[in-house]
Amino acid sequence: MSGNTIGTLFTLTSFGESHGAAIGGVIDGCPPGLALTAADIQIELDRRKPGTSRHVTQRKESDTVEILSGVFEGKTTGAPIGLLIRNEDQRSQDYGNIADTFRPGHADYTYWKKYGIRDYRGGGRSSARETAVRVAGGAIAKKWLSERYGVTIHGYMSQMGEIDIPFQSLDFVNQNPFFSPNAEIVPELESYLDKIRAERDSVGARISVIAQGVPVGWGEPVYDRLDAEIAYAMMSINAVKGVEVGAGFASVAQRGSVHSDEMTPQGFASNHAGGILGGISSGQDITVNIALKPTSSIPQGRQSIDKQGNAVTMQTNGRHDPCVGVRATPIAEAMLALVLMDHALRHRAQCADVINT
Amino acid sequence: MSGNTIGTLFTLTSFGESHGAAIGGVIDGCPPGLALTAADIQIELDRRKPGTSRHVTQRKESDTVEILSGVFEGKTTGAPIGLLIRNEDQRSQDYGNIADTFRPGHADYTYWKKYGIRDYRGGGRSSARETAVRVAGGAIAKKWLSERYGVTIHGYMSQMGEIDIPFQSLDFVNQNPFFSPNAEIVPELESYLDKIRAERDSVGARISVIAQGVPVGWGEPVYDRLDAEIAYAMMSINAVKGVEVGAGFASVAQRGSVHSDEMTPQGFASNHAGGILGGISSGQDITVNIALKPTSSIPQGRQSIDKQGNAVTMQTNGRHDPCVGVRATPIAEAMLALVLMDHALRHRAQCADVINT
């Protein structure tokens, strides 16, 4: 398939363009009996939606989700769950001036070469708007993981541009526009991003995600390792350029005597592995970091070419996030939830008899 | 499936344990007409095989591959290609002492909890020995990519432990046991690794891989992005804890005005993107970095537990690589080749008419 489906047993198939009629998706494989309402999904969508602070795009979208199927009398039935989010603010005139040129750092050029088509309306399918579908699907996975296995998933921003954000507490994460786990640093983040925006520039971010309560045994050993699937899911998020599990790139300079987590009758003595050994969850917290590049669309003149290959100067005005990482936390959480739920089901299939003993 | 198959159209299905009768695999989806002999595969296997220097495990394996099917009169037929590598050196007595205990940092514990089975013979399925199958499959992909599209794939070690390895030239890579692209630094790497081994410890490594000549247009836009599939493939390699494409984690602190590669009539002005935009190849070099953790099996006493949960002290003697990254370069190349060939075929399927115009 053309890559618009994620998952093996719990699958999300996504559709929709930034400036088309709607975006949406189909969840297939959700077990029956999960209590589910649109409100359960909306709460996650609202964390991602645009226009919630001056630090994100001012596009106006309520991102209201409709559950079209798969739920009966308040519970999932085992049938596919159709999800629909109508686009409301489709000011495609903002983009008309770029119909024949390519924005540096954007997918305009590669889409055009691949498909022979230039959908210039805000990036079309390549827009980060598609991530709303992921957040919607992830909300279902999160709820099931929590209710069935007590798994919780939390993300936070751990770096913005040059500013490292020391971790303090998950409690503060949802109370500031950056998903910062550190209260004191928020004013600094605000003034930093105001400055970036004033300079008509953008900046990257690092997001961390943690899953707690994952039972030992989820994941497959060779190709579909839990960490490999997490890497796939995270790298599929727009603007992500790197993924780490546990100690990540820091493990290169570590000694084995330091990195390898010792075990005691009371549990593991450390967690450099990030909760995954040999591709399978160990029962420790699963810890993931991702790197997001700075937003490509910036309101300053940049060298580019047009369809005919002529040199042009491009300036993207539109309504763009100065740091795409600011809204990425709910997306990263959703992707981790999708992967974990898929592997929970896969594990039940093959190892049901082991589980039951 | 249980995750022993990689790919959508060009697939490799792998089987075999470290100390079982054999390892092997099945390639499905190889186009007909590719000239192929066992020697084409053997040359890559010989780059990965153990015992080639004092810096790697001294296990004796010729890693001789037999092509069982799919080739007729020297050419691929379009039928599945069966590959078989018999295990020769199965000194499982080396491992008998660990049958009831778990090695820190290893998959022993998670496999046992998942499957209810403890295959103590050198890690069984979790052994890095399985990567020989990947190298064999990757050799076929490499050959096809080269002959059909002129794509070449090269890897090298860019860091070992604390030692950064400045890139000089690909020419030198196959002429030293570390796959170092820098000749002068090799003596330092040798003495460093000798010291690590003398300290009965191990160390990590960073491997870089580059694909040159990839046409614009390979990859899918949303979930099965080329970079997402590369992240999956790389993270599925034993001991890998991180994956970057292009600027990777460095892009967090970059400005958009720096990161986004400008375009000119002569081509891109830089390559922070690592050759992939919106999940689709841009025609630039595809550049990937991976982080490998230090070998978990080290010959010094470490805290662990046994099956009954009692505290034990474990010391792994056996014959282990002091730095698993030393042999990882051919594996990383193979994984990139597998992903690229799969996406070459996927692109032909959907966009054949665009390609032809």
Add this chain to the structure above:
Amino acid sequence: MSGNTIGTLFTLTSFGESHGAAIGGVIDGCPPGLALTAADIQIELDRRKPGTSRHVTQRKESDTVEILSGVFEGKTTGAPIGLLIRNEDQRSQDYGNIADTFRPGHADYTYWKKYGIRDYRGGGRSSARETAVRVAGGAIAKKWLSERYGVTIHGYMSQMGEIDIPFQSLDFVNQNPFFSPNAEIVPELESYLDKIRAERDSVGARISVIAQGVPVGWGEPVYDRLDAEIAYAMMSINAVKGVEVGAGFASVAQRGSVHSDEMTPQGFASNHAGGILGGISSGQDITVNIALKPTSSIPQGRQSIDKQGNAVTMQTNGRHDPCVGVRATPIAEAMLALVLMDHALRHRAQCADVINT
């Protein structure tokens, strides 16, 4: 996945229940550049929709389709095509009396045992209403196959109950409510079905489908044979109990000297194979027959049980087709189109170089 997706490269993912908010689907993998409007799909939906004659259910559904994505300026873009059909006539009160009992011959019982849920609203997901999504997806496949390869697909009723329908011409098929390819027999079919309905009973049908112009070479040799995938697709239609390709069950009593189609410089001398040899299209017409069982929902008392296992007498009133086969012709065409398009793309992927020489 839970089986709501069909296809490998050209996929249709379906959602929706008979009496929910909507039914719909997502097409993934459609090549870019196909001219497509809602009207192209509507024309096929109108052939299947209820209420078009007295011989089918009188439920009122306009079956109006909305294309939500994947089409820009009148052409497919290569992005997934979201399709939505709102349900209009949801008289679920008709079904309230069956909430605790199981209709003989229906999926009520198996769904309840599988999912622990009883969605009594007209069969919920098991309703034949889902086939509208197939017809919508098939319309896209049909159009692409026709424009790109000149392939045409036609179905017709070849038997209803005890009445065999001698083939005369495809021209007449769309001009009678039975999709009969024989004009003279239509009055007999009408009076026959009136009689069945008057007897409060139902009857089965055999539908034949033919694909013309399929190039030689589509299909895979071993498991995913073209005929195997056709069998899968056809047997997945509600009420289908048998599938034949070419001579089908009649080939059991044939001699090899009769069955095996001889070849001449002018082409094949016969077509007992039904256009498929070794799982691959031969260039001849592909011919398929399917058997549909009589409608299970009939307005006469029948023995059944309730959720507690007590004996009950069930009588299904509602608004049901007395012969589900009457509306099955467009569905069978759609399924054949979906399979052929998928294999056209698969063939291009693996054998593009052969095709081009």
Add this chain to the structure above:
Amino acid sequence: MSGNTIGTLFTLTSFGESHGAAIGGVIDGCPPGLALTAADIQIELDRRKPGTSRHVTQRKESDTVEILSGVFEGKTTGAPIGLLIRNEDQRSQDYGNIADTFRPGHADYTYWKKYGIRDYRGGGRSSARETAVRVAGGAIAKKWLSERYGVTIHGYMSQMGEIDIPFQSLDFVNQNPFFSPNAEIVPELESYLDKIRAERDSVGARISVIAQGVPVGWGEPVYDRLDAEIAYAMMSINAVKGVEVGAGFASVAQRGSVHSDEMTPQGFASNHAGGILGGISSGQDITVNIALKPTSSIPQGRQSIDKQGNAVTMQTNGRHDPCVGVRATPIAEAMLALVLMDHALRHRAQCADVINT
């Protein structure tokens, strides 16, 4: 993938040609803990192997299977099971005379057009020899289904050519070369087939398969229905031209009041459905019929063409079964076992919580 893998969670990937070095396969997804030896598989292979009576091909193959991986200390480990069967009797000189011509009714022509390659050695990949791999894989599925769920699967010949074989008992099936469930008719079958062979001709057969003890709830509702997957699996067997479930084509002429199986507190009152309702097993016996065409390779002159399109007369001598259906019973059983085991696992994944209550 190119269609050499069957299954979603319990998968068999097959490789090998009739006259290559070996045939074999990889089973992925087998749960851990199943007691398994080569003898468990060999017993099924011996039922299918050639040369066991004068009524089948006299090719000499011991069909000795080697388990290469996935079993440790007599039990499956959850790792992939590699299976290898060396080819022993590769008299490819028998086939040399057909290297440039196409055998009527055979896949020679379609393979050549698809792949641009003519592997004339006994059909290469299209040979029925590949079905040994299916039987090997099916043996594992059969054993697991029996031990874990008490499911048993039995096949028998129900028609050979014009001769209908009235069912008497499963007990007699393995005691005659035809897998006839009727002892008295065996002499008639023998003399009939002797006559066919003397006439240098071949004939078709119908095989019936029954699965007993399948729990209610296996299967998926829409596309991956249990009957759809059975139809796929059966139609993928060489020479199969038709598949029926339950009443099959006879249901066309049935009334709903007859076909729909009534339910009582003691169970279903009949089984026209063949054990599947709405794509999901009902707990009744699953009953399937398949039609096999007469062998295409017959030792009499037939019209054909060569690669250049010239008219030729072909006569296939070699060593062929006069009725491919004679050895098809174990194959059909294996295919049913593969499908059922796959769906058993799929059901556990999604509905584990329902099952457990």
